[in-house]
Amino acid sequence: MKPFSVRKLALAAAVAATGLIGATASSWAQEVTLRLHQFLPPQANVPKLVLDPWADKVEQESGGRIKIERYPAMQLGGTPPQLYDQARDGIVDIVWTLPGSNPGRFPSTEVFELPFMMTNAEATSRAYWDLFEKHMKDTEFKDTHVLGVWVHGPGMLHSKEPIENLDDLKGMKIRAPTRIINSLLGQLGATPVGMPVPQITEALSKGVIDGCVIPWEVTPALKVPELVSNHTEFGGDHALYTTTFVLAMNKAKYDSLPDDLKKVLDDNSGQEFAAFAGRTQAGADVPSRKIAVDRGNNIIEISAEDTETWKEAAAPVYEQWVTEMKDKGIDGQMLIDEARALIDKYTSQ
Numbered sequence: 001m002k003p004f005s006v007r008k009l010a011l012a013a014a015v016a017a018t019g020l021i022g023a024t025a026s027s028w029a030q031e032v033t034l035r036l037h038q039f040l041p042p043q044a045n046v047p048k049l050v051l052d053p054w055a056d057k058v059e060q061e062s063g064g065r066i067k068i069e070r071y072p073a074m075q076l077g078g079t080p081p082q083l084y085d086q087a088r089d090g091i092v093d094i095v096w097t098l099p100g101s102n103p104g105r106f107p108s109t110e111v112f113e114l115p116f117m118m119t120n121a122e123a124t125s126r127a128y129w130d131l132f133e134k135h136m137k138d139t140e141f142k143d144t145h146v147l148g149v150w151v152h153g154p155g156m157l158h159s160k161e162p163i164e165n166l167d168d169l170k171g172m173k174i175r176a177p178t179r180i181i182n183s184l185l186g187q188l189g190a191t192p193v194g195m196p197v198p199q200i201t202e203a204l205s206k207g208v209i210d211g212c213v214i215p216w217e218v219t220p221a222l223k224v225p226e227l228v229s230n231h232t233e234f235g236g237d238h239a240l241y242t243t244t245f246v247l248a249m250n251k252a253k254y255d256s257l258p259d260d261l262k263k264v265l266d267d268n269s270g271q272e273f274a275a276f277a278g279r280t281q282a283g284a285d286v287p288s289r290k291i292a293v294d295r296g297n298n299i300i301e302i303s304a305e306d307t308e309t310w311k312e313a314a315a316p317v318y319e320q321w322v323t324e325m326k327d328k329g330i331d332g333q334m335l336i337d338e339a340r341a342l343i344d345k346y347t348s349q
Contacts, residue, residue: 030065030258030260030261031065031066031067032065032066032067032257032261033066033067033068033069034066034067034068034069034093034094034249034253035068035069035071035076035092035093035094036051036055036068036069036070036071036092036093036094036095036096037071037074037075037076037083037086037087037092037094037095037096038051038070038071038072038083038095038096038097039072039073039074039080039083039096039097039196039197039198040072040073040197040198040218040221041072041073041221042070042072042073043221044072044218044221045217045218045221045281045284045288046096046217046218046281047070047072049280049281049283049284050276050277050280050281051070051096051247052070054148054247054268054273054277055068055070057268058264058265058268061264061267061268062261062264065261066261066264066265068094071092073198074198076091076092078091079196080097080098080101080196080197080198081101081102081196083095083096083097083101084097084099084101084102084105084144084246084248087144087248087249087250088143088144088248088250088251089250090250090252090253092250093249093250093253094147094247094248094249094250095247095248096245096246096247097245097246097248098177098178098243098244098245098246099140099244099245099246100113100177100178100179100180100181100243100244101177101178101196103178103179104179105140106136106140106141106244106246107140107324107325107328107330108131108135108136108139108140108330108335109128109132109136109140109149109244109246110178110179110180110244110321111131111321111332111335111336111339112124112127112128112151112242112244112339113178113180113181113241113242113243113244114180114241114317114318114321114336115184115240115241115310115311115314115317115318116236116238116239116240116241116307116310116311116314117238117241117242117336117339117340117343118151118154118238118239118241118242118343119237119238119239119343119344119347120153120282120347121150121151121152121153121242121278121279121281121282122275122278122279122282122346123343123345123346123347123349124151124242124278124343124346125149125150125151125274125275125277125278125279126271126274126275126278126342126346127339127342127343127345127346128149128150128151128244128274129148129149129150129270129271129274130271130342131335131338131339131342132146132149134338135335141246141248143251144248144249144250144251145248145249145250145251145254145255146246146247146248146249146269147247147248147249147265147268147269147273148246148247148269148270148273148274148277149244149245149246149247149274150244150245150274150275150277150278150281151242151243151244151245151278152215152217152218152242152243152245152278152281152282153215153216153217153239153242153281153282153283153284153285154215154216154233154234154239154240154242154282154285155181155213155214155215155239155240155241155242155243156213156214156215156216156231156232156233156234156239156240157169157174157211157212157213157230157231157232157240158211158212158213158214158219158224158228158230158231158232159172159174159210159211159212159228159230159231159232160204160210160211160227160228160229160230161210161211161230162230162232162298162300163211163230163232163300164232164300164302165306165309166188166189166309166310166313167189169185169188169189169190170189170190171189171190171191172190172191172210172211173190173191173193173208173209173210173211174190174191174192174193174209174210174211174212174213175192175193175194175195175199175200175203175209175211175212175213176192176193176194176212176213177194177196177197177213177214177243178194178243178244179194180241180317180321181213181241181243182194183317183320183321184240184241184314184317185213187313187314187316187317188310188313188314189313193208193209195209197214197218197222198222200212200214200222200224201222201223201224201227204224204227204228205227211228211230212224213240213241215242215281215282215285216231216284216285216286216288216289216292217281217282217284217285217288218288219288219291219292220288220291225291225292225295225297226295228297229295229297229298230297230298230300231289231292231297231298231299231300232300232301232302233299233300233301233302234301234302234307234310235301235302235303235304235305235306235307236304236307236308237304238311240310245277247277249265318336322336
């Protein structure tokens, strides 16, 4: 019986070893590295406060089986307007970008960029996710797997010369991030200059532009408080404008993941992530504003009453946008009504 027992033990050991090798190979097969590409330097607030914490959380909750390599400031090549296609085409795995960097390609997102539409970034980001799921997921964004959408805090003017009223804005060359903001600035009397955010620093320093519209939070990374000395804020319940963002992943890469790793990404996607991102990005406005204040820069506050004059001047942007959307087969007025209702809903919660 002893030889049989020895043979039995040897067979059991072999089976166990084979199973161990198989389990190890399976574990290796389920590990994945994802490359995240975006346009801001790593010390800027969005990478530091939103993207890095998100990526760290995904890595931790995957038990280290997902690793997210972060590539800031377009380190993997290309230009900011090319980021979405980099994710779509699998050149990178994940991108953070502005839909508005590709004019006309994501028209429904523009509803949130319309003048004085936004109340606060968290409520508007929640509304954005709802409308994304209802109207955009299977249409404008069908070529990627979208992980999150959100907006920044109140957009405002930063300029070399003071802007205290609409007359001051006339003729000024002001940088804008998207088509809708270009339209807004033109309607208000400025000369809009479209350019990606990384170009602002050089454009201001060389006098290519007289000012820019961006939220407070990104001004330190772009050295804006050093390059201009005037900052114009708006009173009332609604901001001059905001810009939409998207965190998008290559669809094939997402589909290739095992279900448990998909779940990790899913658990860190959606409306709660949108709310976190919008809230966090807007939360960085206060310390960034303080940098300009501490430098002795001129903070101009347009009263809620005077802001109504700006709203009236900007009103034609709505009519023009609705007409443009109709030409694309999109009910722009419906999107405006739905966006307003959702923003009001989440603002009041």
